Amino acid sequence: MSNLLPKAQAFAFRGTPPFLLQQRVGLAVLTLLLLFACIPAALAHEFKVGDLEIEHPWSRATPPGAKVAGGYFTVVNKGSVPDRLLSISSDISEKAELHEMGVKDGVMTMRPVEGGLEIPAGGKVALKPGAYHLMFTGLKRQPKQGEKFPATLTFEKAGSVKVEFAVEGMGETGSGDMGDMDHAE
Numbered sequence: 001m002s003n004l005l006p007k008a009q010a011f012a013f014r015g016t017p018p019f020l021l022q023q024r025v026g027l028a029v030l031t032l033l034l035l036f037a038c039i040p041a042a043l044a045h046e047f048k049v050g051d052l053e054i055e056h057p058w059s060r061a062t063p064p065g066a067k068v069a070g071g072y073f074t075v076v077n078k079g080s081v082p083d084r085l086l087s088i089s090s091d092i093s094e095k096a097e098l099h100e101m102g103v104k105d106g107v108m109t110m111r112p113v114e115g116g117l118e119i120p121a122g123g124k125v126a127l128k129p130g131a132y133h134l135m136f137t138g139l140k141r142q143p144k145q146g147e148k149f150p151a152t153l154t155f156e157k158a159g160s161v162k163v164e165f166a167v168e169g170m171g172e173t174g175s176g177d178m179g180d181m182d183h184a185e
């Protein structure tokens with residue numbers, strides 16, 4: 001959410017004629033109010049399994065013909081033992097892989113996470129653009145903005161949980177930015 005504020009301000013002030021300060025402040029406040037009004041709906045979905053909470057799974061609309069889509073969410077472990085995200089499946093794609101980003105020879109690359117992703121006891125792990133993320137590969141159809149599609153996450157200790165990925169706009173970058181990185185092999 002913090003990433004929205006600078007954008008909102010930039011939007012409110014960019015290129016505006018020299019309004020009275022009052023009007024400009026009023027516009028900024030209105031923009032912020034509208035943003036806050038939208039946020040509860042956007043963040044209102046979370047899922048629980050055992051000691052784990054899966055917050056706001058989301059994906060991005062893809063252009064026609066795209067074969068991959070990203071998947072993002074935060075896992076919070078309220079328990080006293082670590083757990084591990086082992087696998088993901090969804091009807092939207094043939095496979096879903098867990099990827100991590102790294103820099104190799106100055107180039108941003110991604111590679112599959114081997115052996116699952118540890119969720120530390122009492123901690124949390126965020127899957128987001130530019131960091132750990134899911135990759136739905138072999139898409140059977142394009143996720144459309146505004147829909148939700150189901151997926152199953154399987155954890156070593158907590159077991160399996162069904163979640164729904166909210167599909168956001170193509171340009172949505174979440175709190176990080178991996179740009180238009182091409183995931184094709």
Ligand SMILES: [Cu+2]
Nearest residue numbers: 099110135183
């Ligand atoms: Cu990837």
